[in-house]
Amino acid sequence: xxxxxxxxxxxxYGRREVVHGVSLEVDNGMCLAVLxxxxxxxxxxxxxxxxxxxxxxxxVALGGVPLTGLSRRxxxxxxxxxxxxxxxxxxxxxxxxxxxxxxxxxxxWRPPGQRDRELAFLALQQVGLSGREQEPITRLSGxxxxxxxxxxxLAGQPELLLLDEPAASLDVLHQLTLVEILxxxxxxGTGIVMVAHDWNxxxxxxxxxxxxxxxxxxxxxxxxxxxxxxxxxSVFQVxxxxxxxxxxxxxxxxxxxxxxxxxxxxxx
Numbered sequence: 001x002x003x004x005x006x007x008x009x010x011x012x013y014g015r016r017e018v019v020h021g022v023s024l025e026v027d028n029g030m031c032l033a034v035l036x037x038x039x040x041x042x043x044x045x046x047x048x049x050x051x052x053x054x055x056x057x058x059x060v061a062l063g064g065v066p067l068t069g070l071s072r073r074x075x076x077x078x079x080x081x082x083x084x085x086x087x088x089x090x091x092x093x094x095x096x097x098x099x100x101x102x103x104x105x106x107x108x109w110r111p112p113g114q115r116d117r118e119l120a121f122l123a124l125q126q127v128g129l130s131g132r133e134q135e136p137i138t139r140l141s142g143x144x145x146x147x148x149x150x151x152x153x154l155a156g157q158p159e160l161l162l163l164d165e166p167a168a169s170l171d172v173l174h175q176l177t178l179v180e181i182l183x184x185x186x187x188x189g190t191g192i193v194m195v196a197h198d199w200n201x202x203x204x205x206x207x208x209x210x211x212x213x214x215x216x217x218x219x220x221x222x223x224x225x226x227x228x229x230x231x232x233x234s235v236f237q238v239x240x241x242x243x244x245x246x247x248x249x250x251x252x253x254x255x256x257x258x259x260x261x262x263x264x265x266x267x268x
Contacts, residue, residue: 003027006022006059011057018041022216022217029187031191031208035197035211039214080162093133095134123152162194163195168197206223211231240252
């Protein structure tokens with residue numbers, strides 16, 4: 001049974017429809033990478049998949065159960081979400097933030113126990129932040145804060161991970177660490193949906209690629225089955241060269257604009 005399925009999803013904000021008729025399926029232990037230009041609807045799609053933004057049309061199911069039939073606590077138990085960024089105003093400790101993922105697994109008013117703290121520690125170890133548990137989040141760099149958010153999602157031991165640009169603030173070392181973490185999560189049966197702007201990072205971990213353009217699906221399939229250079233070149237309006245890589249998937253290099261840039265659109 002798939003971790004996640006969506007059928008004919010459409011939705012947006014106010015009168016503006018941002019996503020139009022998107023259907024997808026994510027099996028246990030697979031990663032779907034969502035690519036597309038700014039404003040293509042990628043983040044809006046993630047918000048609908050997790051129930052933050054109710055769709056206007058279409059359905060979402062987790063493990064075959066409609067999302068509308070699950071409580072917010074049950075969704076939080078089963079899904080880990082890593083947003084693009086969180087504006088931390090208060091100096092919460094790193095450990096406190098990571099332990100937030102354990103709250104849906106606890107009874108009312110029950111504080112985290114030893115096992116919860118062990119899971120938080122292991123998650124911080126995975127992202128390279130062990131020993132930083134007692135530091136205020138406000139003292140960490142942008143990349144370190146992003147790794148804390150990833151650790152929070154992992155500490156919940158979710159069956160599904162949704163990640164919105166998780167590598168945006170990471171240096172090269174921690175981008176590769178992210179690939180390892182997601183590969184390990186897949187091996188444990190976790191389904192993953194990852195929005196990414198870095199095509200080549202996405203190709204390192206993705207089993208399927210969803211390319212969005214103006215709220216709709218431009219392409220969906222296994223990377224080896226898609227003419228990615230041509231599709232991405234068309235969607236992003238650039239010329240793309242594909243370079244053989246003996247150590248992994250081909251490398252896609254954007255070269256020059258293939259036409260006049262589109263009008264700027266609000267990234268959603």
